[in-house]
Structures are given as structure tokens and as C-alpha cells.
Amino acid sequence: VSVAMIVAVAGLVATGTFLVTSRSLSRIVLGFGLLGHAAVVALLASGGRAGSPPIVDGEPAPDMVDPLPQALSLTAIVISFGLTLFLLALSRRQQVLTGDDLVEDDVEDRRIATTREQQQRAYDETQELEALRESSEDPA
Amino acid sequence: VSTVVGLCVALPLFFAAVVLGVRRVALVRDLLTVGTMAALTGLAAALLVEVERNGTVVLEVGGWSPELGIVLVADLFAALILLVASATILVVELFAIGQRHTPAGADPAVVSPILLVLAGGVSLAILTGDLFTLFVAFELILVSSYVLLTHQGRADQVRSGMTYVVINLFASTLFLFGVAIIYTATGTVNMALLAERVPELPAATQVGIGLWFLVVFGTKAAVFPVFSWLPDSYPTAPTTITAVFAGLLTKIGVYVMIRFFTLMELDQLGPLLLVIAGFTMIVGVAGALAQDDVKRILSFHVVSQIGYMIMGLGLFTVAGVAGAVLFLVHQIPVKTVMFLAGGLIEDDQGTSALKKVGGLATSKPVIAVLFALPALSLAGLPPFSGFVAKLALVDAGVASGAYVIVAVSLIGSILTLLSMTKIWLGAFWGEVTPSSVPASSRRSIAIMQTAAGVAVAGTIAVAVVAGPLWEMSERSATELLERTPYIAEVLEP
Numbered sequence: 261v262s263v264a265m266i267v268a269v270a271g272l273v274a275t276g277t278f279l280v281t282s283r284s285l286s287r288i289v290l291g292f293g294l295l296g297h298a299a300v301v302a303l304l305a306s307g308g309r310a311g312s313p314p315i316v317d318g319e320p321a322p323d324m325v326d327p328l329p330q331a332l333s334l335t336a337i338v339i340s341f342g343l344t345l346f347l348l349a350l351s352r353r354q355q356v357l358t359g360d361d362l363v364e365d366d367v368e369d370r371r372i373a374t375t376r377e378q379q380q381r382a383y384d385e386t387q388e389l390e391a392l393r394e395s396s397e398d399p400a
Numbered sequence: 401v402s403t404v405v406g407l408c409v410a411l412p413l414f415f416a417a418v419v420l421g422v423r424r425v426a427l428v429r430d431l432l433t434v435g436t437m438a439a440l441t442g443l444a445a446a447l448l449v450e451v452e453r454n455g456t457v458v459l460e461v462g463g464w465s466p467e468l469g470i471v472l473v474a475d476l477f478a479a480l481i482l483l484v485a486s487a488t489i490l491v492v493e494l495f496a497i498g499q500r501h502t503p504a505g506a507d508p509a510v511v512s513p514i515l516l517v518l519a520g521g522v523s524l525a526i527l528t529g530d531l532f533t534l535f536v537a538f539e540l541i542l543v544s545s546y547v548l549l550t551h552q553g554r555a556d557q558v559r560s561g562m563t564y565v566v567i568n569l570f571a572s573t574l575f576l577f578g579v580a581i582i583y584t585a586t587g588t589v590n591m592a593l594l595a596e597r598v599p600e601l602p603a604a605t606q607v608g609i610g611l612w613f614l615v616v617f618g619t620k621a622a623v624f625p626v627f628s629w630l631p632d633s634y635p636t637a638p639t640t641i642t643a644v645f646a647g648l649l650t651k652i653g654v655y656v657m658i659r660f661f662t663l664m665e666l667d668q669l670g671p672l673l674l675v676i677a678g679f680t681m682i683v684g685v686a687g688a689l690a691q692d693d694v695k696r697i698l699s700f701h702v703v704s705q706i707g708y709m710i711m712g713l714g715l716f717t718v719a720g721v722a723g724a725v726l727f728l729v730h731q732i733p734v735k736t737v738m739f740l741a742g743g744l745i746e747d748d749q750g751t752s753a754l755k756k757v758g759g760l761a762t763s764k765p766v767i768a769v770l771f772a773l774p775a776l777s778l779a780g781l782p783p784f785s786g787f788v789a790k791l792a793l794v795d796a797g798v799a800s801g802a803y804v805i806v807a808v809s810l811i812g813s814i815l816t817l818l819s820m821t822k823i824w825l826g827a828f829w830g831e832v833t834p835s836s837v838p839a840s841s842r843r844s845i846a847i848m849q850t851a852a853g854v855a856v857a858g859t860i861a862v863a864v865v866a867g868p869l870w871e872m873s874e875r876s877a878t879e880l881l882e883r884t885p886y887i888a889e890v891l892e893p
Contacts, residue, residue, distance in 0.1 A: 280566065292569055299576035303576065303580045303583070306579075306583040307583075329580075329583065332583075332589075339539050354558050364559050368691075368696060
């Protein structure tokens with residue numbers, strides 16, 4: 261595998277992953293675009309050295325490249341194209357609903373976590389109050 | 401016979417297109433959808449009988465040899481899971497017909513065709529003997545699940561749908577990289593050829609491939625620590641959708657894990673799988689205990705139960721894998737029916753939050769029975785299917801001397817029972833609460849309860865025929881671990 265391919269894949273994956281970890285869905289879409297490219301380049305690289313096009317004209321050429329990864333790449337490109345459209349539609353819907361396209365936290369999960377904290381705080385306060393009351397009653 | 405294998409994939413996909421065309425004509429659409437699913441279930445049953453009698457059926461798609469083309473392989477394991485999966489989708493579709501006239505109902509014009517696409521994807525994922533086709537099958541399943549999850553476009557669905565889509569899309573991209581890695585190492589994506597070539601690779605490469613696909617399939621199966629997308633997204637979808645997801649999506653991930661790791665002889669990952677299994681069981685059930693909404697509690701149980709199947713796989717013995725297969729057969733209907741019961745509660749009360757629901761055992765005894773039976777089965781109490789499946793796993797664990805994971809799995813079972821008790825106390829006992837929504841029509845309720853009842857009967861049937869089922873699970877586990885039957889059937893027909 262040529263060094264150029266490795267560098268290309270590494271660069272695309274690094275940038276793509278960085279973008280995907282963002283909160284904004286439009287950046288995530290761009291990130292997936294780059295990650296998809298990286299996967300396709302990796303698939304192409306898996307076919308071995310570069311050579312002549314794999315078009316059989318009567319008989320196979322001697323330095324023909326492996327056609328299978330190219331077929332796989334085409335399928336992968338079509339799928340990622342469809343999914344990009346779906347993601348864009350989703351971010352549009354989110355924009356209509358909330359005015360931005362940010363990925364939000366699990367609300368229900370936050371609710372359960374905060375109620376626990378609030379219960380704890382309420383409990384602590386009553387304990388403090390009782391301690392205060394006891395200490396104020398003592399001298400009397 | 402091999403035509404039947406092809407039909408299992410082609411039939412639902414073809415009729416998905418037809419149903420999409422006639423989606424506004426209610427009667428034709430429903431008849432076609434139910435008819436297709438019934439036909440698929442029939443085909444799967446016929447396939448299981450055939451495979452049981454005469455061994456694995458292989459279809460070389462387009463007549464290409466396995467080295468060049470795509471093969472579909474129906475061995476005992478595949479046929480068994482295919483039958484359970486298609487029967488489950490059929491029951492859920494019947495439930496959906498009852499639910500559509502209620503406020504929580506999903507739009508049948510969208511759900512019917514997409515459900516058929518999902519069924520086609522599930523068939524393809526189960527039957528394929530080609531790693532890249534498996535990727536395509538996963539995409540079919542996932543794309544339909546994205547649509548099903550978000551098609552109503554409510555704010556909470558879009559919010560949780562975003563997390564769900566982003567995480568699954570990331571896992572799919574990793575899958576593509578995995579295909580590239582494995583193709584570089586072996587020069588093929590045919591699973592039978594891979595099964596010959598992967599064990600000959602250097603040990604480090606084998607472990608690398610194994611770990612990579614563990615992440616990919618693990619995300620689909622929602623194992624610890626990559627499960628957090630599941631309890632967030634599942635409860636927001638309409639009940640019928642959640643029931644299909646809970647019953648099938650993660651289980652297909654587990655199915656593929658069992659298939660891949662046994663076929664590639666990656667048993668050096670066994671100890672790691674056991675650790676993951678233990679954490680998945682305990683973290684899942686602990687999450688369930690913290691929740692106070694029926695659908696969310698059940699979603700965390702989906703995660704927890706995955707751990708048991710991974711445990712069976714991680715043992716890499718015939719008894720262990722057979723236990724995992726049996727557990728898979730028991731889980732698909734049980735998980736589905738629990739969510740259907742959750743849907744019935746939601747339909748009756750307008751909410752599934754434990755605080756707002758109570759006294760259903762008095763006011764709606766039918767729902768109570770439909771919930772209680774699978775709940776006891778989920779917790780693993782005799783004489784239900786959960787008991788048989790868990791007994792098989794614990795037995796296998798003890799036989800392999802893996803006492804730690806056996807202890808963890810038993811603790812997980814007790815906590816599961818505790819969490820089921822919590823739902824029972826909250827929703828079924830106590831003061832009868834007035835419903836916040838007008839009652840659905842009698843016809844809707846009757847259809848929904850009948851569908852759920854059929855599913856409950858199915859889960860009990862799993863326990864009744866546990867003997868023959870165990871024998872089948874053991875045979876498929878032997879085939880899976882020996883590997884040679886699969887390789888020989890595909891490469892030397």
C-alpha cells in the first residue's frame with residue numbers, strides 16, 4: 261500500500277472524527293462525508309498496488325487491479341450518499357423545531373440524575389435544620 | 401430448495417415496493433403487508449424443516465461460484481433465528497393494525513412498507529455468507545430503523561434520533577474499514593473462505609480483526625460500554641416500533657457476533673467477551689432500577705439481557721454457544737411482548753410513567769396477565785422459557801469453571817426480578833388511577849390484546865418445546881464450533 265494512501269486515510273479519519281464529535285449536526289454531516297471518503301480510500305487501498313483499469317477486453321490485462329474493492333466502494337458511496345441526505349433532513353427538522361441543529365442530551369436521563377441530587381440536597385437541609393434546632397434547644 | 405432461501409430476502413423487499421405504491425389504499429396495503437409477513441414466516445418454517453432434515457442449504461446468487469459471487473447460507477442456526485424473527489414481525493404488524501386508531505399509533509402508510517424493508521434486511525443479515533453483503537444488510541435494517549424512529553417528527557424523536565443515527569452511522573463506517581482491513585489481510589470477503597484464511601493469519605492480526613469487529617458488532621448489539629444510545633432512543637418511538645427494535649435489532653447484532661466469532665475461530669477473545677458480558681448485565685439492570693418509566697426500564701433490560709448471550713458466546717464451548725442460541729430464541733419474543741404490554745399500559749393510561757399509573761391489576765386484569773407472564777420469564781423463573789435458557793447458560797458456565805460470570809449472571813437475574821417487581825408495584829398494584837386519555841375503541845383494544853396474547857402464547861410455547869429446541873440449539877452450536885460443516889457446504893456443494 262502506498263504511503264500517500266495511508267496519509268490520506270489518516271488525515272481524513274482524523275478530521276472526520278473531530279467533526280463528528282461536534283454538537284452541531286451540520287458539522288457532523290461534514291464529518292461523515294470525510295469519514296466515508298476515508299473508508300472508500302481504505303477499501304481501494306485494500307485491493308493492492310495500482311495498475312491498469314479492470315476492464316476485460318477479450319482477455320485480462322497482466323497488470324490489472326483487483327476490481328472487487330472498486331465494486332464495494334461504489335456500493336458504499338451510494339449508501340453514504342443516501343444517509344447524508346437523511347442526516348440533512350433530520351437537521352432541517354431539528355432547526356424547524358428548536359431553531360438550531362444541536363444534538364441534545366438525554367432529557368429523561370438528566371431528569372433522573374437531577375432529582376437524585378435535589379432529593380439529596382433537600383435531605384441535607386433538613387438534617388442541618390434539625391441539628392440547628394437541637395443545638396438551640398440544648399441551652400434552654 | 402435453494403430458491404426458498406432467495407425468496408426469504410426477495411419477497412419482503414419486492415412487496416415493500418408494492419406496498420409503498422398502494423400505501424393510501426388501506427385494505428390492500430394491510431392485506432399485502434400481513435400476507436407477505438405470513439408468507440415469510442411460512443417460508444422460514446419450511447426452510448427450518450428442510451435444514452433440520454437434510455442439512456445446510458446454499459444459494460449461489462446469480463449462479464456465480466462462492467469465490468466470485470455472493471452466497472446465501474441457511475444452516476440450522478440461521479433457519480431457527482429467521483423463523484423466530486419473521487414470526488415476531490408478523491405479530492407486531494397485527495398489533496400495529498389495532499394500535500393505529502389510538503393516539504399513540506404510528507402512521508401505517510409509512511410503517512407498513514418500511515417494516516417490510518426491515519424484514520428483508522433482517523433476512524439478508526441472517527442468511528448472507530458474505531461480509532460485505534452483511535454490511536449492506538445492516539444498512540437496510542438501520543436505514544429503515546432511522547425512518548421508523550423519526551417519521552412522526554416529534555421533538556423528542558428528532559432529538560434521540562440524532563444520537564441514534566450518528567452512533568450507528570459511525571459504527572457502519574467502522575464496519576467498512578473492517579471490510580477493508582480483512583480484505584487486505586485475506587483477499588476475500590466470503591465468510592467460508594475467511595473462515596479458512598483468518599485462522600492462518602499471524603496471531604496479532606487475528607486479535608486485531610477480532611477486536612475491530614467486536615467494536616462494530618458490539619455497538620449494534622448495545623453491549624457495555626457502547627450501549628448508551630439504546631435506552632435514550634427506544635422509548636421515544638411508537639410502541640410497535642420499539643417492540644420490533646427491542647426484539648430484533650440488537651439480537652441481529654448478537655446473531656452476527658456469534659456467527660463471526662465462531663466462524664473465524666477467535667476464541668482467544670473469550671475472556672474479554674466474558675468481562676464485557678458481566679458489565680453489560682450489571683450496568684444494564686442497574687440502569688433499569690434507576691428509571692421510573694415502564695418503557696425506559698424495559699429498554700435498559702434490553703441491554704442487560706444482551707450480556708447473557710455474550711456470556712454464552714464468550715465461553716466458546718458447545719454448551720455455552722447452545723445456551724446463547726436458546727437465549728436468543730427466548731429473548732426475541734419475550735422482549736417484543738414486554739414492549740407490547742408496555743404499549744397497552746400507555747394506550748390505557750395515556751402514559752407509562754410509574755408515578756402516574758396504578759391499580760391496573762384491578763382495573764385491567766388482561767393487561768396485568770399479558771405483562772406478568774413474560775416478566776417472570778424475563779427474570780428467569782421456572783417454568784418459563786427464561787428459566788430454561790438461563791439454566792442452560794449457568795450450567796455451561798459451571799462446566800467451564802467460569803464461576804465469576806455465573807455468579808454475576810445470577811445477581812443480574814435477581815436484580816431483574818427486583819426491577820420487574822418495581823413495575824408491578826408501581827403500575828399494577830395500589831390505587832386505581834383515572835386515565836388521562838379517552839378509552840380507545842373496543843375493536844382496537846381487542847386486536848392489540850389478541851396480538852399481544854398470541855405473542856405471550858409464543859413465549860410459553862418456547863418453554864413447552866424446550867426439549868427439541870435445546871437439541872436443535874446444541875446441534876447448531878456443534879456445527880458453529882466445528883466450522884467445517886459450514887465451510888464444506890459453501891465451498892464444495
